[in-house]
Amino acid sequence: MRKQPIARFVRPVKRILFLSDMMPEAYVGLTANDRPSSFEAHTASHLYRALTSTGVDVLATSRPEDILTYKGEVDFVFSARASYDYPSVDVPVASLCEVAGLPCLNGNTFAVAMARDKALSKLAAIRAGVPTPDWVTIQPGDALDRLTELSYPAVIKWTVGGNSFSIAGDGLVASAEEAVSVARKWQRSGLTVMAEDFVPGADLIVGVIDRGAKGLLIGKVVRVDTDHPENIQTYEHKMIGRGVRRRTVLTDKELYKRIHDLVHRLYDEIKPLDCFRVDFRWNQEEDSLHFLEVNPTANSEPESIFVQSLAREPKKHRAVMLAVLDAGLSRHALRLPRPEDASQAIPDREPVGGPKVNSPAAQVTHKPLRRLLFLAQFAPLGPETMAEFDQEWGSLSRYHHQLYRTLVELGLDVLPARHPEDLIRLRDKVDFVFSVYEGARFPSTEAVVPAMCEAAGLPFLGARAGALALVADKQLCKLLASRLGIPTPNWIRIGPRETGFALDTLNYPCIVKWQLGANSEYIDGDSIVADPAAASAKVSEFQARDLPVIVEEFVPGTNLTTAALASQGGFQVGQTIRTDTDAPGNIQTYEQKMFDKGRRSKSRFDDASGNARIQTYMAKLHEELRPVDYFRADFRYNEATGEIFFLEANIQCNLDPLGTFCLSTVGGPDRYPDLVRDILAGSLMRQGLRLPETTLRAVPSLA
Known part of the structure; x- marks a missing residue:
């Protein structure tokens, strides 16, 4: 059932962030009689002139990450960015705006994800x-x-x-x-x-x-x-x-x-x-x-x-674009400024329209969960035995089968599915979606699933699409960490067709990563590079695959991972786990994570000062990403200096009973059913549901 609109204050927009495919210098200042250098500059120049003709201050950029950079300095984002540095560019843009709390043209991640695909x-x-x-x-x-x-x-x-x-x-x-x-x-x-x-x-x-x-x-x-x-x-x-x-x-x-x-x-x-x-x-x-x-x-x-x-x-282009702008502003209770605004007191923020779910005043009635849709690439569709390894996806098949069995053994009615399209086909047969789907090869894979759930009116595990799209992009995630005061290694981002990048501005050695990958995909023994020439050669390998990359200053030391999950009244942070490997530089490679090749040893990280800092970092991340049912953050610890650097966060992280998340939260596979039930119970409660009586038994605290 759709929510009824609430009464809202309509306030004038003060500053617009205009996001296009071109750097501002390619079109700002051009007149209608000037000849732009490209089709993209031609489009951007006309849109920019239409926006500035309203008298509103317009800040122009071509970088989606500037949505975070200028958060607090603008109050609306007009995005016309359509180039494909990465596919589904509209979805990350809408998601960034959602995370930043900025109204945006076509800024609903769910709708944009549905339309774009x-x-x-x-x-x-x-x-x-x-x-x-x-x-x-x-x-x-x-x-x-x-x-x-x-x-x-x-x-x-x-x-x-x-x-x-x-x-x-x-x-x-x-x-x-x-x-x-x-x-x-x-x-x-x-x-x-x-x-x-x-x-x-x-x-x-x-x-x-x-x-x-x-x-x-x-x-x-x-x-x-x-x-x-x-x-x-x-x-x-x-x-x-x-x-x-x-x-x-x-x-x-x-x-x-x-x-x-x-x-x-x-x-x-x-x-x-x-x-x-x-x-x-x-x-x-x-x-x-x-x-x-x-x-x-x-x-x-x-x-x-x-x-x-x-x-x-x-010649009526300006009128069309102003109608588009008016539509975007109106949906967010904004409007173009009027002369009388200068003499009127206008509220800076729209008032909250009512109590939030799970707040004391919300009066939420939690209905028991009846049937759960388990969405995973290797969800068992019949009585077949568990597959230990898949030729392409390694241990992912084993993990999905184990998680499915655990849900069934908890006494839940579970309907397995292997494709996101099944969310639409089966939406009338289930009342909750438990998704660990990782099967598609485009950046916002995880974000599309909650987008579809929202479109289908189904509660779902994880977080909103905006948060998932944000953490899927290592650059955006690092930008968020920097804004929160969380140390992260210096880096540069290089697009698949970009040239002239300033690799000599970094301190070496560095590590080269796919900007959008998970499970350390494409990270191997050659990922650490000693100088700009080696970095350039490695970047060329990614560009040949048409993939954007991050070149990041390498932090010597060891890998740290901390897990967190929602609980009543807040969230709980697990133990920090240290992972050491036999890979060069003590890094974790794709082969190690997905195919169990090589050596990876895990132990508790017992440094009191380091743990205190990580607890602070996790609280800051949670504040920005919430509502979120569970997430993990990866750090790098320089044992010589005691410094801790944030690398990335992962919301839809691996919940394998043999994985780091399980070790961090419940100490290992023996309590895996407790972990799965705890994550599910927290998500259900957040969305007005609860576990059926058959699964309600005390779950020990993670503390």
């Missing part, structure tokens, strides 16, 4: 009764036999890409054999793609603005025809300007009414978004409409289809 938005379309072509999703490592399920021809697309990024000459395939060949190419690139039944005809596109109480403003229908033999739009059509692409505004009122109805039905499943674009495929011979995708960060240059749909003429 083509497979998820197609599921929403099915739920809404909106026709969409059949499809299968192919992840790296997946068997490709599912491609035989489709009718051909078919189109192969990147699930989170924009601008038809993956659609080139081989994007349209005539048979399952061709589809397998193309899908393998994308699997080697580490990308999740979908193969979708091809619909002959033309693309129909509409721009949409959500005006709140005034309803949706749905623009005119724009038809797009190209010189491709099957009339599809390719990346070269959209971004390079090659070939022929004709756009026509349709005037068929009946067709518009049908699209108007489909957009409303679809939006009810994914809202709220302030503005977006919806693409359909129209088979004119059969007069059939098929939903293709939603774009929450649509190209908004004056000549874009988004603007053409809403205003027809590029």
